[in-house]
Amino acid sequence: MTSTVTVNPTAAKAAISGLTLRYLVLAGLIVLASVGFSLANENFYSLVNIGILLRSIAVLFLVSMGMTFVMLTGGIDLSVGSNVAFAGGVGVITLTTTGSAPLGFLTAILAGMAIGTINGIFIGRLKLSAFMVTLATFALARGLALVIYDATSINVSDPTFLWLGGTSWGNIPVVIPFVFCVFVALSVLLYRTPFGRNVYAAGANFNTAFVLGRRPERSVVWIYALSGALAGLSAIVTVGRVSSGQPWSGLYLEFDAITAVILGGTSLFGGRGRLLGTILGVLLYGIIINGLVLTGTNPYLQSLIKGMILLGVVLLDSWTQRGKAA
Template identity: 40%
Template sequence: MTLKDSARLGDVAAPRKRFAVDFSDLTVLIVFLAIVVYLTLSTASFMSTANLLAILVATSLIAVVACGQTFVIITGGIDLSSGSVVALAGVVTGMALQAHVPMPLGVAIGVGVGVACGLFNGLAVTFLGMNPFIVTLAVMAMARGLAFILPGGATIFGFDDSFDQIGGGLIGPLPIAGIISLAALLVGAFVLGKTVFGAEVYAVGGNREAANMTGIPVRRTLILVYLISGALAGLGGVILTGRLDSAQPIAAQGLELNAIAAVVIGGASLFGGRGSMLGTILGVLLIGVINNGLTLHNVEPFWVQFIQGAVIFLAVLFDSLNTKRKAAG
């Protein structure tokens, strides 16, 4: 990075520095630890190795998708299409494998489907000037429709064990899906915290007009964050298909809401300019532990949905009040 680049980004990325240390991460951590302590005392199986691994596997898909959502939300956008893109990528991967495409190429095709969807979102938002909510809502419907159309509504199954290892295999005691999700989050944290592109993401979310005036490539940045979100949703489709040993058009419904909730619970602002991958990790873990705890306490699925919705509402409400308080101060 040149001295000119440093000065340019230093002015526009002020929101990033201002929120580099935010009490929200600590708040989420305290809530997370409190729930862990409660579940440890109230259930006999919560701290068992099998249950902890189950939480890691269950949250791996949310983590991968939430990683991409973090980039989008920091810029002030949103991606409602990620759950449907997961399903579409899984279906296309399954069809490729059934056609005896080599496994690495099949995985690449699945991720490529996500890249294509993300690129479509990014181009529509930047060059057509469309609202991200409307664009990704439309792509959510289109991708889900294609996920049913391509296989004729049928579930695709019967893959090689080598592919199934991606979603359900182990390396030592750790699930491969969990390792992949952790790697994605760590790479995302590095990109956001240590690269020029990361600074540009915060700058665009903090003040888009100022970023544009100082020469930051706003359009390129926005296209890339949606492309990243799509690529990670495509990877999520590969992981889910391997875990289930089947590609289901109906898969991953509502996944985008859990991913967005994890990012917002982790301290990111839906107004843009604030967020971190550490916060997203904490948000994913909190959602995973809550879901697991409700299951261990035999809470009915309808109440689980209600509680998940309430958590999202409270997170967004807190973000809105916090943003208004900072603006007033």
């Protein structure tokens, strides 16, 4: 938050090549991780498994892209996992009461956006710390999800509602091209619109952005609303994938998303990062997690490894940043 908004051209060039280097390293690690797990489990490389893998991390892709916007402003959104359960609950209940899948889609996304907007108002307008506000909505959204579902899951059979998360074209799940479309749309939003420039400005230096009339407080509200809307979208995919709405879906999803985004090179302090990095980060992280599940690793060991990955990446980042500053 302390760096200046004006960017000196050579520094910008260095930063881009730094990011390119990071993307190359990530791509290398993705190859390495997949080779490693394919040696451990011969099913890993089958086309079917790649389809399953991509489908299982589709939600992580969506949520992490929203998280990238949030973290570009120097914020954090701990509520997305709970929000997926809550928005899914609203969507499923709407579907079962009205029988209309489009209405279910709409209410799911609006419900996700509602939680996101609450976050945005508290963080952007009231200037309260993001982790505290989203910790409250983390509890609130999970609680609401439990209330909506009455703590049990609801089976869904409506083919339209399940289409996005459940259908495949051959070996390719429908959701993969869909995620790609969202990626393109969000890239346009981030790199080609004034809104996108405001995102970077708000993250690089909130006060300067304010003085320049970029209305960072307003951008922040919209960014959290966007993150919430993507959680709503993820809810639809989640329900489609398992053919039921579950009150505990999306548990710890926010943690996975934060790790993937940091892995993808987005700065914890805002203002620096790209969506492409997040895509690579999700791929690598997803392959690792998926591999751990496939090899039957103890879930508690998985938790430990996840925690160590996050801390390791953050440590590595701070170490390389330090090297650059010296």
